[in-house]
Amino acid sequence: MAVSKDDHGPLWRRRTSKGDFAAWLAWLIGAAVVAVCFSLISDKTIWEFVWSAPREAADLGSRMIPPDWSYSTQLWRPLWDTFNIATLGTAIALIISVPVAFCAARNTTPSTSVVRPIALFVIAASRSINSLIWALLLVVIVGPGVFAGVLAIAFRSIGFCGKLLYEAIEEIDVPPVEAVTATGASSGQVLTYGVAPQIMPAFAGISVFRWDINIRESTILGLVGAGGIGLQLSASINNLDWSRVAVILIAILATVIVSEWLSAKIRGALT
Amino acid sequence: MPTLTLSHLTKRYPTGDLALDDVSLEVPEGQVMALIGPSGAGKSTLIRCVNRLVEPTSGSVLVGDRNVTEMGSGKLRRMRRRMGMIFQEYALVERLTVMENVLSGRLGYVGFWASWFRRFPREDISTAFTLLERVGLAGMEDKRADALSGGQRQRVGIARALIQNPDLLLVDEPTASLDPKTSRQIMRLIAELCTERGLTAVVNIHDVPLARLFAERVVGLQAGGVVYDGPPNGLTPDALTQIYGEEDWNATTGKGDAEGSAPEDGP
Structure with a gap:
């Protein structure tokens, strides 16, 4: 903010002249970076492929139509597996993330110098690895199938739920916790009476939100052999059986819509 | 002394x-x-x-x-x-009922699992009812603390401190x-x-x-x-x-x- 004076009284402008110049310079540098990046991308792109994209897309689309509807009867089982992978994975993640979150939250951790960094590392490690990569690793370790999928979803979700939960724990009101402490309650009782009721709404919201995400994530785990409808999808793509691929994509879309509707309902009921 | x-x-x-x-x-x-x-x-x-x-x-x-x-x-x-304590902003656990808030004054005498399952001794519960009546909250035991007015909340706070028999x-x-x-x-x-x-x-x-x-x-x-x-x-x-x-x-x-x-x- 710049205030100066002339004959008519004080003058106010948003920035000083120096500030104005700095702002313009920042815009100029930004534009230059975009231009350079574009030319780099352009050099490494084979534009003929891009120009032919609409034709290729139309070609692929025509092979998908009509979808092989008779195939849909074979999809109930893998869809059910997908649903179970998401639900069990979320449940396991929640059970593990609760203690991790209490260890990670500044106000409930048993030790800021040892336990908290470990808990934060667990959260970061779990979050930094995508569930598809978890699945790749787990298929090698526990073998292909639904179990690997459940674990992959769980491992990825621990960090997500743990992070949101420990942030909720750090935001609670202090006075009720002090009041419960002042009665001579043990630390476990302070957690269950003073802290837990305050984070219940956040906990419920996080669970439903993550379950909803996990339904979507578990549809692709089959691509690496970790069970669910992705298994059928990858098989059909490998066989270039595009009319079946179309049916699977429609089934996945329907599942996701149903899960979003369900989680919206549950969240609505919670608030 | x-x-x-x-x-x-x-x-x-x-x-x-x-x-x-x-x-x-x-x-x-x-x-x-x-x-x-x-x-x-x-x-x-x-x-x-x-x-x-x-x-x-x-x-x-x-x-x-x-x-x-x-x-x-x-x-x-x-x-x-x-030592019973009464707080400035009541310091009740808002999402718990009046009864749970009052009984939390007895947590020091009750084991973890008993308190988890809200299994408080009979005499604690009857003391809680007596106290609620004394502070003018008879019949409010099942209301959630966040449904009460400021004065009522502080009465719950008083009952919670007194049930400790401090x-x-x-x-x-x-x-x-x-x-x-x-x-x-x-x-x-x-x-x-x-x-x-x-x-x-x-x-x-x-x-x-x-x-x-x-x-x-x-x-x-x-x-x-x-x-x-x-x-x-x-x-x-x-x-x-x-x-x-x-x-x-x-x-x-x-x-x-x-x-x-x-x-x-x-x-």
């Missing part, structure tokens, strides 16, 4: 602020002592040093003949059971977030309960007229030190100036007494 003895109690916060500066006080059994002083004088810190929600830097706190400042965590927990009551600004009428009702209730049960109480209070009405003794804190210690009627304008600083005390206090003795319209 006094119920509460503070000797050379000092608290310096990590930020460097000296909240309590060598405070020594004795509160005899059955006395209701008001602690007055401007914001930041150290009233809350003093009360929290007694049950060690705040750790004193030096000095000692004796409840009866037992030194609270030297206790390990197990002993401190058992000691806290004997020797000493620590009361931190019980009326700070209440309207003038409710403030008087709540202070009267606390004073009555102290008389009924012969409780010793330390009451932090902003409101000088209220302190005059309900306390037997007033202690004035100023910048962490005791600057007044005497009966309520000794709070002359000079004494108030010493505690709070310059102000036309004759014009702004004294009216409160008449207001405070107005008939109560029930809870």
Whole structure:
């Protein structure tokens, strides 16, 4: 903010002249970076492929139509597996993330110098690895199938739920916790009476939100052999059986819509 | 033997602020002592040093003949059971019911799993009902705390402190977030309960007229030190100036007494 004076009284402008110049310079540098990046991308792109994209897309689309509807009867089982992978994975993640979150939250951790960094590392490690990569690793370790999928979803979700939960724990009101402490309650009782009721709404919201995400994530785990409808999808793509691929994509879309509707309902009921 | 003895109690916060500066006080059994002083004088810190929600830097706190400042965590927990505390913003667990909030006063006597499953002893539950009736909340036990008004919430807070069956009551600004009428009702209730049960109480209070009405003794804190210690009627304008600083005390206090003795319209 710049205030100066002339004959008519004080003058106010948003920035000083120096500030104005700095702002313009920042815009100029930004534009230059975009231009350079574009030319780099352009050099490494084979534009003929891009120009032919609409034709290729139309070609692929025509092979998908009509979808092989008779195939849909074979999809109930893998869809059910997908649903179970998401639900069990979320449940396991929640059970593990609760203690991790209490260890990670500044106000409930048993030790800021040892336990908290470990808990934060667990959260970061779990979050930094995508569930598809978890699945790749787990298929090698526990073998292909639904179990690997459940674990992959769980491992990825621990960090997500743990992070949101420990942030909720750090935001609670202090006075009720002090009041419960002042009665001579043990630390476990302070957690269950003073802290837990305050984070219940956040906990419920996080669970439903993550379950909803996990339904979507578990549809692709089959691509690496970790069970669910992705298994059928990858098989059909490998066989270039595009009319079946179309049916699977429609089934996945329907599942996701149903899960979003369900989680919206549950969240609505919670608030 | 006094119920509460503070000797050379000092608290310096990590930020460097000296909240309590060598405070020594004795509160005899059955006395209701008001602690007055401007914001930041150290009233809350003093009360929290007694049950060690705040750790004193030096000095000692004796409840009866037992030194609270030297206790390990197990002993401190058992000691806290004997000290009831009432808070400024009620400090109820909002999402729990009135009954759960009141019974949380017994947590020190109940095991973890019993409290998890809300299995409190029979006598605790009947005491809770008696107390709820005494504080004027009969029939409210199943309401959630966040459904109550300010005055009702503070009544729950009072019941939670009393179900501990304490020797000493620590009361931190019980009326700070209440309207003038409710403030008087709540202070009267606390004073009555102290008389009924012969409780010793330390009451932090902003409101000088209220302190005059309900306390037997007033202690004035100023910048962490005791600057007044005497009966309520000794709070002359000079004494108030010493505690709070310059102000036309004759014009702004004294009216409160008449207001405070107005008939109560029930809870």
